[in-house]
Amino acid sequence: MKYTVTGRVCAFGEGQKLKLSSDQIDARRHALEVVDEKSGKVITKSEVQFKSGETIDLDQAEDDLPSSLAAVLTAGAASKGKPGKGRSAKKADVEPDLDALEAELEAAEKEFDAALVKHGISVFDEVSDEQKALVTDEMERLAKAKAAFDAAVGE
Structure with a gap:
């Protein structure tokens, strides 16, 4: 399921399975085990962080996310001006003043x-x-x- 980082930073520890874009993989290659580069499938070897606005793909349903992730992720690929539908939708709906x-x-x-x-x-x-x-x-x-x-x- 695709998620957009709506908090300042989202961090994943060692062993997390993710699906990332090629640019995201290149930027974090030192901390990733690339399973399938073409499809973007990776496993983290150490802590990996993503900044606000980045989109990642997890094999976890929104209801199964730990609260630490649910607080900084919104389900679906949010675009500017359109609200997200995740638990953090209220935060994502508000543009910074x-x-x-x-x-x-x-x-x-x-x-x-x-x-x-x-x-x-x-x-x-x-x-x-x-x-x-x-x-x-x-x-x-x-x-x-x-x-x-x-x-x-x-x-």
């Missing part, structure tokens, strides 16, 4: 800059571990906001 992500990124940047000023930290000087500890929360928020924005715009 780029304006909201950009606003969060800007707010996180302002908060981080304000924290630097508050604690007298300059990004041009060497920053000590004590100084980093003072702005850890702001730095983490900024990193998360940047990652979410970059993922939404495909960078």
Whole structure:
């Protein structure tokens, strides 16, 4: 059955049987045992990850998926603008709100800059571990906001 990755990342451990495209096989060949290259049948030799939007074929029915996979996979090959029909369809139906992500990124940047000023930290000087500890929360928020924005715009 075909599935589309609707979470950020979907990971499979060693021994998972998959059916992949030739590009997917080429990108992960080091971690795959290729059973039949023409049909795309492979078995994972170590952990293999797939990013959001990739399509994979599993020999498991949707109801038989472990919850960790059901949370990041949607049954059927989802296309942009059309909702998926899997357990994660609500997540897949929602396009990322780029304006909201950009606003969060800007707010996180302002908060981080304000924290630097508050604690007298300059990004041009060497920053000590004590100084980093003072702005850890702001730095983490900024990193998360940047990652979410970059993922939404495909960078």
